[in-house]
Amino acid sequence: MRMAETPNPATTSFPAPSISLPLGMEILRTYSGGLICLEIVFGGLVWILVASTNVSVPLLQGWVMFVSVTMFICSSVYLALFLLGLADKIKTDWNFMDMFYHFIALLFYFGAFLLEATVSSAGIYTNSTCIRRPRGNIITFLDYREYNINVAAAIFSFIVTLCYGCSMFMGFRRWRK
Numbered sequence: 396m397r398m399a400e401t402p403n404p405a406t407t408s409f410p411a412p413s414i415s416l417p418l419g420m421e422i423l424r425t426y427s428g429g430l431i432c433l434e435i436v437f438g439g440l441v442w443i444l445v446a447s448t449n450v451s452v453p454l455l456q457g458w459v460m461f462v463s464v465t466m467f468i469c470s471s472v473y474l475a476l477f478l479l480g481l482a483d484k485i486k487t488d489w490n491f492m493d494m495f496y497h498f499i500a501l502l503f504y505f506g507a508f509l510l511e512a513t514v515s516s517a518g519i520y521t522n523s524t525c526i527r528r529p530r531g532n533i534i535t536f537l538d539y540r541e542y543n544i545n546v547a548a549a550i551f552s553f554i555v556t557l558c559y560g561c562s563m564f565m566g567f568r569r570w571r572k
Contacts, residue, residue, distance in 0.1 A: 414489040415569040418480040427493075430562045431474045434500075437555045438467045444548035445511070448541045455510040459552065462507040466500050466555075494566035501559040508552040515545035 422428035442463040445456055473496065476482045482489055 414482055415572070416477060416482075416489070416493070418477055418483055420478065422474070422477045427562060427565055428474070428477070430558050430565075431470055434470045434555055434558045434562070435467060435474065437551050437558065438463050438470065438504075440551045441507075441511075441548050441555060442467055444544050444551065448544050448548075455514050459507045459511045459548070462503045463552070463555075466504060466559075469496070469500070488570075490566065490570040490572075494563060494570045497559050497563035497566050501556065501563050504552060504556045504559055508549065508556050511545065511549040511552050515542060515549050 416422055416425060416427055423432070442460065445459050445463065448456075476485075
């Protein structure tokens with residue numbers, strides 16, 4: 396006769412994944428899924444707009460490019476995890492991960508928004524050139540087209556920041572429940 400095996404208390408058990416968001420195409424019918432799509436679309440626009448300029452202030456706009464490209468890729472992968480149903484296979488607290496991811500993205504994009512707004516502010520305008528005179532020794536020349544592109548990039552980066560903020564707030568509410 397075989398004795399019943401007693402479970403070893405030292406073994407590690409992983410909790411079942413806690414997911415409040417639906418998997419598959421159903422995620423696109425939620426506010427969170429819609430916001431993630433907006434984050435991807437408007438984040439891609441920020442990326443395209445900054446890349447289409449001559450990058451007049453590389454130190455500032457380099458960070459904007461890094462954030463917009465990185466968050467575009469991360470948000471696309473994050474959405475793909477839910478669309479393909481792979482989030483159910485990864486054992487983690489997805490409610491916390493959702494809130495934490497959007498918090499980090501909010502911080503990064505808020506900084507990117509401030510830097511992009513700095514690039515497009517405080518200019519001296521002539522007929523076709525904006526001469527930017529910062530406090531240092533560098534004078535930046537922006538033509539009217541590049542100035543407008545930088546303003547549009549700042550506006551879209553603000554919209555993406557708002558999207559990440561709303562996603563973080565909704566993720567926080569799901570995590571608290």
